[in-house]
Amino acid sequence: MLRTTIGWMTGTSRMDSSKRSGAVSSTVAQSESSDSIEVDNSRTVLLKIATLYAERLMNDICLVVDGVEYPAHRLILCASSDVFQVMLMSPQWSESQESRVTLQETPQCAPIFSEFLRYFYTGQIRINHSVVLPILSLADKYNVKDLISLCLDYMRNHVALAAIHGTLVSWLQYTLNCGHHDISQACQNFIKWNLELVAKTADFGNFDLDILVSLLHQSSLVVKDEMTLYKCLEHWLNYQANRLRAQLLPEEVEVTLYQLVIAVMSPVRFPMMSPRQLADLLMSPLTKKYKEFFVERMSIGMSFHSGQINRVKEVSMSEKDGALLFEPRLYTVDTCSSLLTIENFHSLPSYHMRTLVFSSHSSLAEYAGDRVCEWVVDIYPKGVWFKKFFLIVWQGTVEMPEHVKRSVRLSLTCKEPLNSNMRVKIGVLIYGLQDGVEHIARVTEIIHRFSKKDRVLNLDDLLPFEELNPQQGSVSENVVSPFLVGPNKDMLKLHIVISPAN
Structure with a gap:
C-alpha cells in the first residue's frame, strides 16, 4: 500500500509502467518540438505537508512521549521510518490497530522529540553539539537513515567543538556501542592525541x-x-x-x-x-x-x-x-621532543625546506646516564625538487633528469648513532584547526633502526599534499588548509617525538 501511494505521489503506476516503453519516443519528440516547460513547485507542496503537522490537520494517529501528545499521520511516519512502517502496518503489532501510541524515550530524547517529528514533514532540523546525540539516538532507534547521515556528518566535522564543550566522551561511547565506526574512531583519535584537553572537561568523568x-x-x-x-x-x-x-x-x-x-x-x-x-x-x-x-x-x-x-x-x-x-x-616533554613551526606558510616558496636541530635522551632508564642523541629534521611542506645530476658508474656517466615529487616530506637524520643498531620510536604530531580549536589533528608513528650506515629516514606523504597546499591543487584558492594554525591560519606546526624503543 505504501509503495502504491508513493508511486501515485511521484506520478507513476503499473499502468504507466506498461505504457512507458511505447510512449517514450513519441513523448520525447513532442517535447522537443513543443514549447512545454518543466515546472518545479516542490517547495509549495512541501509547505502544504508541513502545514499538516504545524496546524494538526487530518491526523490519524497520536504519538505520546513523556505525557505530551503529538498528532501525526501514518503515511508520513511510515514513509520516513522503517520502524514506524513495521509498527503501524504489520497486523502482528498491536500499535497497527491503535490511534494512540505511547513511546518510551530517554530523558535526553523526550524534549527534542517534537523537532525530530517535525523533520519528517519539513526535512529541517537544527543540530548543534549539545543535541546531536539525542537526535542521532532517535534516528537510530527509528531507522531514519537520512537523518542518521546528517548527524554523523555533523559529528565528523565538529569533533573539536565537542571536546571543548564536554560532550566528546559521550559521542565516543555512543557511536562505539551503535557501530558508527568511522565517527567512534575519529573521537578516539582526538581523545588519545589531545588527552590533556579532554581531561579538563566534566565529560571525562563519564568515561x-x-x-x-x-x-x-x-x-x-x-x-x-x-x-x-x-x-x-x-x-x-x-x-x-x-x-x-x-x-x-x-x-x-x-x-x-x-x-x-x-x-x-x-x-x-x-x-x-x-x-x-x-x-x-x-x-x-x-x-x-x-x-x-x-x-x-x-x-x-x-x-x-x-x-x-x-x-x-x-x-x-x-x-x-x-x-x-x-x-x-608519545611524550611531548622536552627531553624527547621538540616543536617545529613554519610561520607565514603561504609565502614559503615551493620546494623550500625548514630545518630543526634538537637532541633527545638515548635511554629512558636512569642507570644509563644522560647521554643524548642529536637529530636534524628537514621538512619539505611544498614538495621536493630533485635537480638534474650526473651519476658516475663503472660504465661511465649517467645523466639523471630532474624530478618533482608532490609530497609533504619529513627527512630525519641521526647525526651520530650511539651504537650499530639504535632502535627508536618516532612520532610526528601535526596540529590542525577545527571550529577555532587548535589540536593535534594527525599523528604518524614508526619504529626505526638507525646505524652508522643508515642515518637518514625519509617519511613521504606526511599529509595529503592537496590538503596542505590547496592553492597548488585543484581545490578553490579560497580554501584554507585545516592543518594551518595561528591567528591568521598561516602557521604549520609539528611536534617531533623521538624516544628509545626499549
Missing part, C-alpha cells in the same frame, strides 16, 4: 571503565609525560568516588573504588616516570590510601631505572601486557 582501560593500553597516547597521565586518572577516580557515594553504602564505596584504582592504574607505565617523579608520588593522597598497590607498581619502575634486567624480564613475561610498561608513549 566507561572498559573503554578507558582499552585507551590506556595504547602506546600512541600523546601526553606530556606519564605523571601527567597519572594526574588525569586521579581526576577520573575523584569523579567516580563522588558518584559512588551518592549511590552506595560507605563500605560498598570503598570496595568498588579500590577495584577501579586497580583497573585504571595497572596500565600506567610507572617505569616511564623518572625516579624523582616516583618519589614525589609517595606524597599523593591516592598513593597513601592504596599504599600496598602503588609501592609494588613503583618498585617495578625503580627496577627499570636501576638496571635490574631480570626483574624487568620477569614483569614483562608474568603480567598481561607487562612488556608495555617499559614502552614509551
Whole structure:
C-alpha cells in the first residue's frame, strides 16, 4: 500500500509502467518540438505537508512521549521510518490497530522529540553539539537513515567543538556501542592525541571503565609525560568516588573504588616516570590510601631505572601486557621532543625546506646516564625538487633528469648513532584547526633502526599534499588548509617525538 501511494505521489503506476516503453519516443519528440516547460513547485507542496503537522490537520494517529501528545499521520511516519512502517502496518503489532501510541524515550530524547517529528514533514532540523546525540539516538532507534547521515556528518566535522564543550566522551561511547565506526574512531583519535584537553572537561568523568582501560593500553597516547597521565586518572577516580557515594553504602564505596584504582592504574607505565617523579608520588593522597598497590607498581619502575634486567624480564613475561610498561608513549616533554613551526606558510616558496636541530635522551632508564642523541629534521611542506645530476658508474656517466615529487616530506637524520643498531620510536604530531580549536589533528608513528650506515629516514606523504597546499591543487584558492594554525591560519606546526624503543 505504501509503495502504491508513493508511486501515485511521484506520478507513476503499473499502468504507466506498461505504457512507458511505447510512449517514450513519441513523448520525447513532442517535447522537443513543443514549447512545454518543466515546472518545479516542490517547495509549495512541501509547505502544504508541513502545514499538516504545524496546524494538526487530518491526523490519524497520536504519538505520546513523556505525557505530551503529538498528532501525526501514518503515511508520513511510515514513509520516513522503517520502524514506524513495521509498527503501524504489520497486523502482528498491536500499535497497527491503535490511534494512540505511547513511546518510551530517554530523558535526553523526550524534549527534542517534537523537532525530530517535525523533520519528517519539513526535512529541517537544527543540530548543534549539545543535541546531536539525542537526535542521532532517535534516528537510530527509528531507522531514519537520512537523518542518521546528517548527524554523523555533523559529528565528523565538529569533533573539536565537542571536546571543548564536554560532550566528546559521550559521542565516543555512543557511536562505539551503535557501530558508527568511522565517527567512534575519529573521537578516539582526538581523545588519545589531545588527552590533556579532554581531561579538563566534566565529560571525562563519564568515561566507561572498559573503554578507558582499552585507551590506556595504547602506546600512541600523546601526553606530556606519564605523571601527567597519572594526574588525569586521579581526576577520573575523584569523579567516580563522588558518584559512588551518592549511590552506595560507605563500605560498598570503598570496595568498588579500590577495584577501579586497580583497573585504571595497572596500565600506567610507572617505569616511564623518572625516579624523582616516583618519589614525589609517595606524597599523593591516592598513593597513601592504596599504599600496598602503588609501592609494588613503583618498585617495578625503580627496577627499570636501576638496571635490574631480570626483574624487568620477569614483569614483562608474568603480567598481561607487562612488556608495555617499559614502552614509551608519545611524550611531548622536552627531553624527547621538540616543536617545529613554519610561520607565514603561504609565502614559503615551493620546494623550500625548514630545518630543526634538537637532541633527545638515548635511554629512558636512569642507570644509563644522560647521554643524548642529536637529530636534524628537514621538512619539505611544498614538495621536493630533485635537480638534474650526473651519476658516475663503472660504465661511465649517467645523466639523471630532474624530478618533482608532490609530497609533504619529513627527512630525519641521526647525526651520530650511539651504537650499530639504535632502535627508536618516532612520532610526528601535526596540529590542525577545527571550529577555532587548535589540536593535534594527525599523528604518524614508526619504529626505526638507525646505524652508522643508515642515518637518514625519509617519511613521504606526511599529509595529503592537496590538503596542505590547496592553492597548488585543484581545490578553490579560497580554501584554507585545516592543518594551518595561528591567528591568521598561516602557521604549520609539528611536534617531533623521538624516544628509545626499549
